[in-house]
Amino acid sequence: MVSTFSNNRLVKNVLSLGIVQVANYVLPLLAIPIVSRIIGPEKFGIINFVSAFVAYFTLIIGYGFNLTATRKLAQNPTDSQMRNRVFSEVFYAQIILLVFSSIIFLICLFFVPALRNEWEVSIFTFIVCISTLLTQDWLFQAMQDLPKVAILNFVSKFIFIILIILIINHQSDYIWYAFSLSISQILVSIISFIWSINRYKLKLYKINISSSIALLLEERTYFFSLVVINLYTSTNIVLLGFLTSSAQVGFYTAAQKITIIIQAILILPLRQALFPFMANKIKENVDNGIETAQKLLPIIFWPALCICIGTLFLSKYIIQILYGSAFEPAIIILQILSFIPMIIALSNIWGLTVMMNLKLDKIYFRITSISAFNSIILNLILIHYFDVIGSAIAWLLTELITLSSIFFYLNKIKIQLVGLKYFNPRYLKGLLLTYYNK
Structure with a gap:
């Protein structure tokens, strides 16, 4: 049983990431009741609209x-x-x-009224792109560190939460929210960059522009898949900003x-730890890699299901505690979105962790492209009839379409990722006890 999994490093990576991810998102949660009550739904919506717009640029720079x-x-x-070469x-x-x-952003800043009218928030938000350049998360993932x-x-x-508490005192201070977030990330990215160079003795080789462009062309398939995924995770916010009011954006966001936050705590530790782990497993033996994915599925599925059900029934209290009565329209939106973390968790296992490591990049891109197109159409139709509720429904339907497409394609090529025997409580208990004792 244990032989089908990696050594203690995988467990250590997942657990350590999970624990600290909780801390990462508990701290911002402490700020939300303060910030949301001070700036209100409208300003909250402005901040998140600009953030969604800038997300396109961080996506471009990250490039997958x-x-x-x-x-x-x-x-x-x-x-x-x-x-050194990859770095x-x-x-x-x-x-x-x-x-x-930067060039494209400046053009947008002059010609897009929604950005021009909030130019301070726009600029403060955009400078976070510097941290995307300096952050070396991919290196730490590859080294399983x-x-x-x-x-x-x-x-x-932690730096962000301290700045927020010190700076945000009046509704007009909302512009400093974006500044605090960007500065905190830039400072830490500088530390990360210097530390990674010293830790791994990195040397910066001279790379000509043609080689850099060749790399971008080589990795374009996965990058475009990220772009289309972003179309149905962030573009709905942008569309809401253009088609409805800032307050509606505030409720949705x-x-x-x-x-x-639930996704980050539930999915990110597993995805970051599992991707290099599964890359090695599938490289060694494809069948063993698929069997490993089968065994991992119930370990992720059951906690995700419980968390999503809890979110559904506790939505009213979650919104009231975190945001206050002014955000009451967000309750039904949260109820609609409550099962999305579980759907995305399954999509990550089958799509990113398995399909990408099987070099099915183009198929994965095709699936996500179709989903992105569906998302835009669904948003345009449903926002017109149901405003912000329509956008929430559009996101849920899009994630379901994506998951179903991945599942049916893998089944079509005879890759079975659901092993019912591994859902047996006795098996799960034995597996967890084995890890605990180890």
Whole structure:
């Protein structure tokens, strides 16, 4: 039983990330009751609309290297020359992307009224892109040194919460919310960059522009899959901002933030730890890798189901405690979104962890592209008839379509990822006891 899993490193990575991820998101949760009651739904909506817009640029700069560079280096992480080469290629490519993104952002700042009218928030939010360049999470993932990622994220959130408590005192202070978030992340990313260079003895090789562009072209498939995923996770906020009011955006993002926090605590530790782990497993033996995915499924499914059910029934109290009575319309939105973390958790196991490691990148991109197109159509139709409720329904339907498409494709090519025997409580108990005793 245990032989089908990796050594203690996987368990250590998952547990350490899980524990610190809880801390990462408990701290911001402490700030939400303060901030939301001071700035109100409208200003809260403005902040999150701009954040969703800037998310396109952080996505461009990140370019999916957290998975593609991780996959490349995880196959031989002890090779120092390869490590330096990948580090240099990624860094120079991201510099090009940062320059490109800055130019496009400035153009948007002048010509998009929603950004121009809130130019301070827009600029303060955009500078977070610097941290995307300097953060080396992909390197820590490939080296399976994930506790470092979690600790650095914790420090970032701690600095952010201190700044928020000190700075946000009046509704007009909402512009400093974005500034505090960006500065805290930039400071920690600088520390991360310097630390990773010293820790892994990294050397920056000279990479010409043509090589950087070649790398971007090589990894474009997964990047475009991230773009289309973003179309149905962030674009709904942008569409709400253009088609409804800032207050409606505030209600939606209030509920969405809770959903994302649950996702981060539930999914991120597993995804970051499992991707390099599964890359090695599938490289060694595809059948054993698939069996490992089958065994992991119930371990993720049951906790996710319980958390989602709890969110559904406790939505009213969660919104009232965190945001106050002014955000009451967010309750039904949170109820609609309550099962999304579980759906995304399954999509991550089958899509990112399995399909990407089986080099089914193009198929995965095709699935997510269709889902993104469906998301835009659903949002345009449902927002027109149901406003913010329609956008929540559109996101839920889109995630269900994505999960179903991944499941049916893998079954079509004879990859069975659901092993019913592994859902047996006795098996799960034995597995957990084995890890605990080990």
